Amino acid sequence: MIRRRRTDESVGALLRSLEVPEHADDFFERLGASLLADDEIPGDRKSDVVDLSVRRDAPARSKRGVRRVMRGATAPAAAVACFALVVGGGLLGRQTVEDRRDRAEVRQRLLSIQPPTAAKTGLRVQFRHSKDGKTVQSYEAVISPNGDYHVSRRSPKLEANYDATTGVRSLFHAPEGVPVLQTGTVPPAGRPDRPTPDSIGLLSRDLGAGVRAIAAEDPAAVSNVTLLGRSAIDYVSTDGGGAYFATQHLVIDSATGISLVVEQRKADGTFARFTYVDALMETALDAAALAPPLPTAQAVAEPNAERTTDLPALAGALAYSPVTPRWAPAGYRLSHVTFAPTLVDVDEQTNPSSADVVSLVYRNGFDSFTVTNRRAVAGSGSARWSDPFLQGNPLVSSSSVGRVAKGALAGVDLQVSVSAVLWPHVWAQRGDVVVTIAGNLTRAELLRVAESLAPYRH
Amino acid sequence: MTVAQLRLEDTGRDGAAAPFVLAPVPPAPPQRPASDADPDAFIAMIKLYDRPLRALVYRLMGDRHVMDDVLQDVYLRAYRALPSFRGEAAPGTWLYRIAYNVCIDELRRRQRQPRIPLDEMYDEPHDGVDPGDEAAMRGDVAIALEALPMDQRAAVLLVDVHGFDYARAGEILGVPAGTVGSRVSRARATLRESLGGQR
Numbered sequence: 142m143i144r145r146r147r148t149d150e151s152v153g154a155l156l157r158s159l160e161v162p163e164h165a166d167d168f169f170e171r172l173g174a175s176l177l178a179d180d181e182i183p184g185d186r187k188s189d190v191v192d193l194s195v196r197r198d199a200p201a202r203s204k205r206g207v208r209r210v211m212r213g214a215t216a217p218a219a220a221v222a223c224f225a226l227v228v229g230g231g232l233l234g235r236q237t238v239e240d241r242r243d244r245a246e247v248r249q250r251l252l253s254i255q256p257p258t259a260a261k262t263g264l265r266v267q268f269r270h271s272k273d274g275k276t277v278q279s280y281e282a283v284i285s286p287n288g289d290y291h292v293s294r295r296s297p298k299l300e301a302n303y304d305a306t307t308g309v310r311s312l313f314h315a316p317e318g319v320p321v322l323q324t325g326t327v328p329p330a331g332r333p334d335r336p337t338p339d340s341i342g343l344l345s346r347d348l349g350a351g352v353r354a355i356a357a358e359d360p361a362a363v364s365n366v367t368l369l370g371r372s373a374i375d376y377v378s379t380d381g382g383g384a385y386f387a388t389q390h391l392v393i394d395s396a397t398g399i400s401l402v403v404e405q406r407k408a409d410g411t412f413a414r415f416t417y418v419d420a421l422m423e424t425a426l427d428a429a430a431l432a433p434p435l436p437t438a439q440a441v442a443e444p445n446a447e448r449t450t451d452l453p454a455l456a457g458a459l460a461y462s463p464v465t466p467r468w469a470p471a472g473y474r475l476s477h478v479t480f481a482p483t484l485v486d487v488d489e490q491t492n493p494s495s496a497d498v499v500s501l502v503y504r505n506g507f508d509s510f511t512v513t514n515r516r517a518v519a520g521s522g523s524a525r526w527s528d529p530f531l532q533g534n535p536l537v538s539s540s541s542v543g544r545v546a547k548g549a550l551a552g553v554d555l556q557v558s559v560s561a562v563l564w565p566h567v568w569a570q571r572g573d574v575v576v577t578i579a580g581n582l583t584r585a586e587l588l589r590v591a592e593s594l595a596p597y598r599h
Numbered sequence: 600m601t602v603a604q605l606r607l608e609d610t611g612r613d614g615a616a617a618p619f620v621l622a623p624v625p626p627a628p629p630q631r632p633a634s635d636a637d638p639d640a641f642i643a644m645i646k647l648y649d650r651p652l653r654a655l656v657y658r659l660m661g662d663r664h665v666m667d668d669v670l671q672d673v674y675l676r677a678y679r680a681l682p683s684f685r686g687e688a689a690p691g692t693w694l695y696r697i698a699y700n701v702c703i704d705e706l707r708r709r710q711r712q713p714r715i716p717l718d719e720m721y722d723e724p725h726d727g728v729d730p731g732d733e734a735a736m737r738g739d740v741a742i743a744l745e746a747l748p749m750d751q752r753a754a755v756l757l758v759d760v761h762g763f764d765y766a767r768a769g770e771i772l773g774v775p776a777g778t779v780g781s782r783v784s785r786a787r788a789t790l791r792e793s794l795g796g797q798r
Contacts, residue, residue, distance in 0.1 A: 152790045153759040155740040161654040162663040164670070172674055300646055313646045 271414045333484060333498050333513045334529055334577045335564060349398030350508075350581045351561040352376045352391055357583040358559070368392050368401055378561040391561060398508065398581060451478050452597055455499060461574050463499045463514035464549045468593035470586050472505035484515070492526050493517040495575075503580075510580025512590070517573045526570050528556060529577055530563050545569065547592040550576065555591055559584045567591050641678055648694050651761055655695070658756055659702045661745055669705055673698045688770055695761075695771045699753060706749065743793035747786050754779050755786035 268280040284290040292301040300313040335347070352374055356363045364375040372395040379388055386405035394401050406412040452465070455478075479502070484495040495515040502511050517526065528540070540558040545551055555569045566579030567587045578590050652673065657666040676697050684693060744752060750772070757768040758779065765776035765783070772779060 148791050156760045165667050
């Protein structure tokens, strides 16, 4: 009995391991077009053996349904049906317009379902999150060159899609077997202080930015390795200060700064690991894949009410003059500007609340850095600012303080932090205005950007 | 949120919520999945069931191009029928039933209209057997599965792969649960024998 059950189970396991083919590339495009056209069922398969439990009094939704009624009707009944069709034309017309609008929306949404598996320049990755050597969860992600992504987790079932064109992100899961779809807009890249977060949160590059900056300063501190066919940087840090982990072992993709392996070990030997396990960038990777375009919708409602804007639009509206860099490393271009009237993003116990927060995001392929100006709100929280990036966390951030020699911040103390736990960054306070610079920059580049800051003039 | 928490647990250290971090699970919606003005439900259903339906339809039809054609039909029918879906069955059961019936339709149609096998019309390599025992075994079970009668194949797939109990599989196949049980039993026995297992 036991033997037989085992055999059945092994056969079942084999059946479950069978390949599941992907759709053709244009599957959902075709489906959307069919829905929009409200055409006949493709091909000549018109059999209606499917019992769809359609109510007898359900309104006809298509010409096809009407035709089916007409075919089976007697002559008088057909005449009545024709009359009803003419008299009811207005109503039918309205239904058609609404129906088509629905279908157009569905069609648009369908296009985002299909993982861009065939994208020649896309990125396919598999991630694994493990604790003490045991896999906790694993994910698969496909990212198209324009920044669309599809992330899936098999168990528990979870799917996430992001449409970079519209900025709409959908999260799909099925608690208790009932499908739930949550949609919403993604805050535009360029949150205060931090550089552009990728639309896909898995592709974290803050630690990589730190490691690359460390490598630039002290090449002997890192090892150059090859992982998954990629040139990578291997670095072990103790910057966690022991509070969260004793050591953090990082393997960073050299070209993109993506963390390929993050392994955090505690003093008691337990460890957690986040790693790319397969098919990393199996195809040529377009920089645009990790620097997706901003949503076209300019107003994005988020808790902090941050939105994209441009500096001329802000001119005169701010109670202070923001500073902007006059220098950036080669290749960087201003990508966009975000603005939030108020923010409580920073730990109020540590720092005052912010107002008139302006972030300028510069991009160069995969890399980006952000210059943020904010005005401290008097009377809120602490009177003095501390590092906005630490937010009260007891992390060790190798920081140093120097005085800016040139530019708008001349004479102001500047705190510089380069470590493998936070984005490389500098920050300074000039009066009630706090300025931060952070991103894929080396210490020298951070300082040079800081020295180039000048008041913005419209 | 600190760096001590790995990315998959990170709800937004950088302020941007990770796409896969679940918010508190919202109350389960009613079983009725959609209305005329609810394309979300249609999209959600496709997202949930597309992969398992691909798995089922491909194994029933044996060709990925036919699989796509069938699923085009399935989704169109489902979309058209959603407004009248009364939630008497679970959405998944309902969708599977449509898929199974479309497969039956298609098989009957193909029997009436003999045609050149699609595999011969395309240059793409047929799904081959990968090297290695596990892959070879998968190839064997795929072949053995393909050799099963359609009703047994569907039953064993629904129960052993898709996790339906006999009652729900019966709803999909349009047969009593007992019939599903006997079909599954026969299918498993054939598969075990084909794979060299014990009867």
